[in-house]
Amino acid sequence: MPADPATSSTGNEHARMLRDSVADFVKRGTDIKRVRRLRETQPGFERPVWQQMAQFGWLGILVPEAYGGLGLGCTEMAIVAAGTASALTPEPLTAAAVLAAGAIMRSDNETLKRELLESLVAGASIPALAWQENAGVIDATQCTVRAEPFEAAIKLNGGKKFIAGAAGADGFVVSAQSPEGLTLYWVPAGSSGVTLDLQPLADGRTTGTLQLNDVVVPPSHVLASAACAREALEGAIDTTLVMAGAEMGGVMGRALDMSVDYMKTRVQFGKPIGSFQALAHRAVDLHIQRELSSAVLDDAVALFDAGVTGTRRSSMASRVKARCSEAGLRITREAIQIHGAIGFTDEYDAGLYLKRALTLSAWLGNAAQHRRRYAELAVTHE
Amino acid sequence: MTPPDFNALGDDDFRARVREFFAQHYPPHLRFVLRRARLAEMKAWYLTLSRHGWIAPNWPREYGGMGLDTGKMIILLEETERYGVSRVPDHGIVQVGPILMKYGTPGQQQFYLPKILTGEHIWGQGYSEPNAGSDLASLATSAVPDGDDFIVNGQKIWTTLAHDSTHIYLLARTSREGKKQEGISFLLVDAASPGITIRPIRNIAGHEEFCEVFFDNVRVPQANLVGGLNKGWTVAKALLSFERINIGSPRRPQYALKRLEQLAHAKGLFEDPGFVDKFTALELDLADLGSLYARYVEVVKRGEELGQEVSMLKIWAMEAWQRLTDLLIETAHEYGGMPGEHSMDGVDVDVLSPFYYARPGTIYGGSSEIQRNILAKYVLKLPS
Ligand SMILES: Cc1cc2nc3c(=O)[nH]c(=O)nc-3n(C[C@H](O)[C@H](O)[C@H](O)COP(=O)(O)OP(=O)(O)OC[C@H]3O[C@@H](n4cnc5c(N)ncnc54)[C@H](O)[C@@H]3O)c2cc1C
Numbered sequence A: 001m002p003a004d005p006a007t008s009s010t011g012n013e014h015a016r017m018l019r020d021s022v023a024d025f026v027k028r029g030t031d032i033k034r035v036r037r038l039r040e041t042q043p044g045f046e047r048p049v050w051q052q053m054a055q056f057g058w059l060g061i062l063v064p065e066a067y068g069g070l071g072l073g074c075t076e077m078a079i080v081a082a083g084t085a086s087a088l089t090p091e092p093l094t095a096a097a098v099l100a101a102g103a104i105m106r107s108d109n110e111t112l113k114r115e116l117l118e119s120l121v122a123g124a125s126i127p128a129l130a131w132q133e134n135a136g137v138i139d140a141t142q143c144t145v146r147a148e149p150f151e152a153a154i155k156l157n158g159g160k161k162f163i164a165g166a167a168g169a170d171g172f173v174v175s176a177q178s179p180e181g182l183t184l185y186w187v188p189a190g191s192s193g194v195t196l197d198l199q200p201l202a203d204g205r206t207t208g209t210l211q212l213n214d215v216v217v218p219p220s221h222v223l224a225s226a227a228c229a230r231e232a233l234e235g236a237i238d239t240t241l242v243m244a245g246a247e248m249g250g251v252m253g254r255a256l257d258m259s260v261d262y263m264k265t266r267v268q269f270g271k272p273i274g275s276f277q278a279l280a281h282r283a284v285d286l287h288i289q290r291e292l293s294s295a296v297l298d299d300a301v302a303l304f305d306a307g308v309t310g311t312r313r314s315s316m317a318s319r320v321k322a323r324c325s326e327a328g329l330r331i332t333r334e335a336i337q338i339h340g341a342i343g344f345t346d347e348y349d350a351g352l353y354l355k356r357a358l359t360l361s362a363w364l365g366n367a368a369q370h371r372r373r374y375a376e377l378a379v380t381h382e
Numbered sequence B: 001m002t003p004p005d006f007n008a009l010g011d012d013d014f015r016a017r018v019r020e021f022f023a024q025h026y027p028p029h030l031r032f033v034l035r036r037a038r039l040a041e042m043k044a045w046y047l048t049l050s051r052h053g054w055i056a057p058n059w060p061r062e063y064g065g066m067g068l069d070t071g072k073m074i075i076l077l078e079e080t081e082r083y084g085v086s087r088v089p090d091h092g093i094v095q096v097g098p099i100l101m102k103y104g105t106p107g108q109q110q111f112y113l114p115k116i117l118t119g120e121h122i123w124g125q126g127y128s129e130p131n132a133g134s135d136l137a138s139l140a141t142s143a144v145p146d147g148d149d150f151i152v153n154g155q156k157i158w159t160t161l162a163h164d165s166t167h168i169y170l171l172a173r174t175s176r177e178g179k180k181q182e183g184i185s186f187l188l189v190d191a192a193s194p195g196i197t198i199r200p201i202r203n204i205a206g207h208e209e210f211c212e213v214f215f216d217n218v219r220v221p222q223a224n225l226v227g228g229l230n231k232g233w234t235v236a237k238a239l240l241s242f243e244r245i246n247i248g249s250p251r252r253p254q255y256a257l258k259r260l261e262q263l264a265h266a267k268g269l270f271e272d273p274g275f276v277d278k279f280t281a282l283e284l285d286l287a288d289l290g291s292l293y294a295r296y297v298e299v300v301k302r303g304e305e306l307g308q309e310v311s312m313l314k315i316w317a318m319e320a321w322q323r324l325t326d327l328l329i330e331t332a333h334e335y336g337g338m339p340g341e342h343s344m345d346g347v348d349v350d351v352l353s354p355f356y357y358a359r360p361g362t363i364y365g366g367s368s369e370i371q372r373n374i375l376a377k378y379v380l381k382l383p384s
Helices: A013-029 A032-038 A047-056 A074-086 A093-105 A110-121 A229-265 A277-305 A310-344 A350-362 A367-381 B011-025 B039-051 B070-083 B091-103 B106-118 B232-237 B241-246 B254-266 B273-301 B308-331 B333-337 B352-362 B368-379
Strands: A127-130 A146-150 A153-164 A171-178 A181-188 A194-200 A206-217 A222-224 B123-126 B142-146 B149-160 B167-173 B184-190 B196-202 B208-221 B341-344 B347-350
Touching: A013 A047, A013 A074, A032 A350, A074 A093, A074 A229, A074 A277, A093 A110, A093 A127, A093 A153, A093 A171, A093 A222, A093 A229, A110 A222, A127 A153, A127 A206, A153 A171, A153 A181, A171 A206, A181 A206, A181 A229, A229 A277, A229 A310, A229 A350, A277 A310, A277 B368, A310 A350, A310 A367, A310 B308, A310 B352, A350 B308, A350 B333, B011 B070, B070 B241, B070 B273, B091 B106, B091 B123, B091 B167, B091 B184, B091 B241, B123 B149, B123 B208, B142 B167, B149 B167, B149 B184, B149 B196, B167 B232, B184 B208, B184 B232, B241 B273, B241 B308, B254 B273, B254 B308, B254 B347, B254 B352, B273 B308, B308 B333, B308 B352, B308 B368, B347 B352
Parallel strands: A127 A171, A146 A171, B123 B167
Antiparallel strands: A146 A153, A153 A206, A171 A181, A181 A222, A194 A206, B142 B149, B149 B208, B167 B184, B196 B208, B341 B347
């Protein structure tokens, strides 16, 4: 079973329906052949599938009803994130509907916010969040892109890196330092002065690098003023860390299931290899890692849905990302070992799971970075 | 053309000779290729080595090898690794040559050995099958006598560089009686024989290096049998002592270690006690492997047989290599999820290639689990 954050909230009708729609989608709408076909292509996903996700309501799970969304919580989003990731779905679901949407939702330009969220939820427009500038940084306040007054508008200069879901994005939420402080701007893709480069990720998708050269932004595209921009980014990032953990849960769950199945059927020395205690104990250790991951994830979604804020929220997010990244990488690495040579082939799916785990682990900080962040937050908390 | 007696040189002189040779002859664009290089890329280097009498360092001089003693072999391999010289397709040199010297008929030796030296014959190893991996003795590819030939039917898999090989050395079943190991024969097969189909298999690093090889009524002359009928298991297991320790040498992980060190310096990580401990633990894992390795090298130098305990070198070398590439990925942060070479804090590193290629080290050549079984049984003498 993939990590299933909703087992604790049985009776939740939304959760049940979402689980069904995810199971159904994974079974029919997407398959590993499609995942393989879309690897190393651009944008690396399919708009019709994105539309389908919109119809299921997935893109608006976290978006308040007043803005066209379902107004549900992390519990429900985690079900979809884990389910789609377990099938290695390449659509930028968490990048757009959690990370970018999270920043937009917490912004204070009501008109723009409504417009962006409604078109996101409808599947019409895909936003991406461009906040990071250097590798290894989880701190949203480390921002050097400059926003300067220019005639009646604003001019942006600088660069952003590691933008998830940049391929195929219709626009970018860009953080910049304005004279008032950290501010968020909406920059439609293809605006004059904007250059987007895509670099391959291990799992066959891409990450974006954005160059902004004298990009002119009208005042109506100031999405979040300095009064709320920082909290918008930090809230979005913390929520995404938890959802990346849920995705990792889906990945590790499928990789472990696949390995355990293989241990039951692969025969060497006249016995299923699962009967060799060295492998059996290994599989049990991996199962423990999976359960630890799903337990911390359960706690996290409950805490987030109860409205946790500040340092407690960030600590919890780091706990999830640390555990899930560590466990996900370990399980997918061991999946190769358990399979032997066939696990090292591109034709077999175990490698695809390892590569998604590598990608998810490196996104927004790996296990080591989040253990450190957790420790630093604990110190400041005292 | 008899090459000089390198063993007569002092170690330092020999090392200098090797360095000079590489600097002079090795194609710079092939340094530190982080995958298994293909024959087309390596052919010119193969021929260069061949022309200078350097292609078979492990072979005695009377067979056209360099005849290096163990100490000189180690120096050569250290320098190979240090300079980033890629492996040529070397199964003929490392496996077939020594096997034929020990078990081959004079006719087989005279025919095959010179062609390995010149690169006319390139060999691939056809041992594993879909249902015979760790349990190699259960292999099912059959060789049935028919006149002067055997008729071979079956399938081999994971045959490294079969698509670059002119020949395949094969373990095939010639008897179904008695112990499984006692019904296996060692055959030399021309890869161009009718009935052989080779299909490359892409690995997770994206390269086609190993293959499936199908045998459909392939005729192999009985004269190509090595070591006698049903004696193939003995032939295949009689690896020279040196080859058995070589796979456990501490050299393999050097690229990853060096890049990790450079990267850590560039990122200022040696100011970070948490990182210093992780890095040093790995550095010492490899340094101590070096000490253990040297101990076995001495055994070989004295001309003594190595026992089963040599399995521990391979376990430790391969698993330390994996841990090292895990730390490389971790240290690369976002780039740990991005293939290819990237400039990180001014250091150019490809972190995923070493990570991918460290994975099968615990699978091929006897998996880590199998090596542990061997140690438990033969060294600790635990009941099984
Ligand atoms: C990169 C690469 C190159 C290779 N090149 C060649 C080549 O050129 N020629 C060739 O003939 N072969 C080659 N091989 C094949 C290699 O020898 C086999 O992969 C190896 O023998 C393991 O067999 P398997 O892959 O079928 O795994 P399996 O034997 O099916 O093993 C699967 C898992 O079960 C474990 N296991 C099996 N038995 C036991 C046991 N008794 N106790 C505990 N655990 C156990 C294994 O350790 C492994 O984790 C290559 C393999 C790789 C990965």
